[in-house]
Amino acid sequence: KILITGAGGQLGTELTAALAQKYxxxxxxxxxINEKAAEKYTFCSFEVLxxxxxxxxxxxxxxxxxxxxxxxxxxxxxxxxKNPLFxxxxxxxxxxNVLEMAKNGKIEKIYWPSSIAVFxxxxxxxxxxxxxxxDPTTVYGISKLAGERWCxxxxxxxxxxxxxxxxxxxxxxxxxxxxxxxxxxxxxYRAAINKEDFDCFLKEDTYLPMMYMPDAIKATLQLMDAxxxxxxxxxxxxxxxxxxxxKEIYASLLKHYPDFKIAYTPDFRQDIASTWPDSIDDxxxxxxxxxxxxxxxxxxxxxxxxxxx
Ligand code: VAH
Numbered sequence: 001k002i003l004i005t006g007a008g009g010q011l012g013t014e015l016t017a018a019l020a021q022k023y024x025x026x027x028x029x030x031x032x033i034n035e036k037a038a039e040k041y042t043f044c045s046f047e048v049l050x051x052x053x054x055x056x057x058x059x060x061x062x063x064x065x066x067x068x069x070x071x072x073x074x075x076x077x078x079x080x081x082k083n084p085l086f087x088x089x090x091x092x093x094x095x096x097n098v099l100e101m102a103k104n105g106k107i108e109k110i111y112w113p114s115s116i117a118v119f120x121x122x123x124x125x126x127x128x129x130x131x132x133x134x135d136p137t138t139v140y141g142i143s144k145l146a147g148e149r150w151c152x153x154x155x156x157x158x159x160x161x162x163x164x165x166x167x168x169x170x171x172x173x174x175x176x177x178x179x180x181x182x183x184x185x186x187x188x189y190r191a192a193i194n195k196e197d198f199d200c201f202l203k204e205d206t207y208l209p210m211m212y213m214p215d216a217i218k219a220t221l222q223l224m225d226a227x228x229x230x231x232x233x234x235x236x237x238x239x240x241x242x243x244x245x246x247k248e249i250y251a252s253l254l255k256h257y258p259d260f261k262i263a264y265t266p267d268f269r270q271d272i273a274s275t276w277p278d279s280i281d282d283x284x285x286x287x288x289x290x291x292x293x294x295x296x297x298x299x300x301x302x303x304x305x306x307x308x309x
Contacts, residue, residue: 003029003066005051005094006073008037010186011113011167011216013175015070018217020044029064033073051094061106068109068224071098077117078269079179080140091143099150102160110162111224114148114236116209117141117181118166121275128277130238130284137275148235155234163223164236165216168280172213173304181272185210185249188262189304192253197261201269204247207278211241212300215293219285226289233284240280241293242300252301 002019006012007030020028020043030041031049038046047060051073060066073094080087101107119128120135136142144166154160169182177183184200185208191198211219219239223231244252250262285291295303 001027001029001064001066002068002070003031003061003064004070004072005031005049006071007046008032008034008040009072009178010172010175011170011213012072013040014172014213014217015072015220016041016044018221019070022221029060029066031060051097052090054097057097058101058106061101067107068111069098069101069107070111071095072113074113074143075140076178076180077115077138077140077272078181078183080138080143081268081272084139087139088143091140092146095147095150099154099160099162102162103154103158108161109224110151110160111220112147112151112162112164114144114164114166115141116166116168116276116280117272118145118148118236119275119277123277125278127279127281128238129281130233138272144236152235161228162234163226163231165219165223165239165285166236166280167216168209168211168240168242170211170213170216171300171304173308174213181269181276182208182210184246188246188249188253189301189308192257192260193305193308195257195259197263198250200246200262200264201267202246202264202273203266203270204250204264205245206270206273207243207245208273208276209240209243209278209280211239211293212295212303214303215241215295218294219291222289222291223285230288232288237285237288237291238280238282239285239291240282241295242297243279244297248297249301252297255298256301256305
């Protein structure tokens, strides 16, 4: 059985549905700290879970006979800056708890998302390599980088089968962003469709690596399906699909909504975005488990508009 934490979040909403479809509704347990997330889970089991509650977490794992945990619960980059110490505690303690459960033989396999937020000011910005200088500036980024090292440590020392991707900004239409620096690219579609003007919190020329949610789901399932011996990276894989600026996503929407208007009012999130790469080199993922994205920017826009209108 598969247990997902943070199942009410932007990624959790879509990944849980995909896992239920692939492995059967009866084999999936969605959990979230927010009981309102239960509304999304009429098709599978749902449990309220605070990932810092170690006792309840291991009880659920036992009760449901869980073998795989997708540990998605985390505080993201922008909101994390409002409460740095708690962000560190939540992101780190919860991961270590899951890794310990695997080390102690309670679960067999872990998926844990990392992020391009592990990179920083001294990281090469274009085609950022798998291995390079990593000097994150946000607590979220620091926790993801430390988390990556813990994952590699538990794999090397204890043979824990933990797998991870450094997601770029994820864009989907089925769920809303959770307080990240890349959320503008999710919100801009709703504004265009609702015929509202859009105020962007990043400058027009801020390039960031991004990915359409179906590609993120595909990559995650592919990595988790890969034979153990093919997974050569046990910290976290660089993974790439798109790279665009607010100006370019706006241009992509203008083709469908010629009257759509945008203004740029950069705030503290601009400072975060400025330290992240423009584009990512994901050669390792392509070589190890045949990663290849399906959507470019215009295809993503067309698909989102088709579903939302
Ligand atoms: C954030 N969307 O902005 C997340 C992500 C690519 C960064 O991890 O915090």
